[in-house]
Amino acid sequence: MINIRTPQEVKLLREAGRVVAKTHQYLQQFIKPGITTKELDKLAEKFILSCHATPSFKGLYGFKGSICTSINDMVIHGIPSSHEKLKDGDIISLDIGACLNGYHGDSAWTYKVGNVSKEAEFLMKVTHDALFEGLKQAKPGNRVGDISAAIEHYVAANGCTSPYDYTGHGVGTSVHEDPLVPNYGRAGHGPKLQVGMVIAVEPMVHLGKAEVYVLDDEWGVKTLDHSLAAHYEHTIAITNDGYEIMTTL
Secondary structure, three states, rough: OOOOOHHHHHHHHHHHHHHHHHHHHHHHHHOOOOOOOHHHHHHHHHHHHHOOOOEEEHHHHHHOOOOEEOOEEEEOOOOOOOOOOOOOOOOOEEEEEEEEEEEEEEEEEEEEEEOOOOHHHHHHHHHHHHHHHHHHEEEEEEEHHHHHHHHHHHHHHHHOOOOOOOEEEEEEEEOOOOEEEEOOOOOOOEEEEEOOOEEEEOOOOEEOOOOOOEEOOOOOOEEEEOOOEEEEEEEEEHHHHHHEEEOOO
16 A cells, blocks of 8 residues: 655654764765775664664664665675775665654765776765655656666666666554555556655665676675676655655754
8 A cells, every 4th residue: 555644644754864864964074985785874873873763774674783784786785794894996876764753754865985997986876866866756636767768768868777676665663664666667557646645765876787686694785797886876756746755964
């Protein structure tokens, strides 16, 4: 069932989204060579708790971290580790969720570690811009497939690919709700977008082929050809005029 949120619920979701945005902003100062992903995870958890919220991902489906930390060819769901240090030239995707007053915010962003390659810069720009190409289609009366098709076409036009098994989703009192929001699809198809719907749109993009595999930890997802991957995500609410980004300052 797709939930249509009341104005009061949208307000609560906006407040949760703001905690996520503030956490992203806070963590950026620590994204440097030498820090471990476990240290980033601890910093994120402490900050989220200081905002009177809780990390949405901690314990979700058994996940061990407070945030997802995915480096280079890790597409999503990287588990923070004390053995994993950032190096100059890495890119890292931080997927952060926060629950405040029973409602969730969810946003991912990819960051540079020191000096990165032109290929990494290109991938990050394509993925970031694909998110906003999708969001152009987020307005009442359009379909989820309009968002999906816009992302797919932009990614393909830039010679990149997206994994097929991982999608955006609804957000509310649960982290993952209906509808699914794929990064590929047919315009004019899928659930109709209505005022009060809250969804996470999240392109995941590879420089190489679309195929991925799951690590033995049953969480981390890597590109099969070990090409670089990036991930950008905002939680948005459908409004009368189009959409509002909930995970921003």
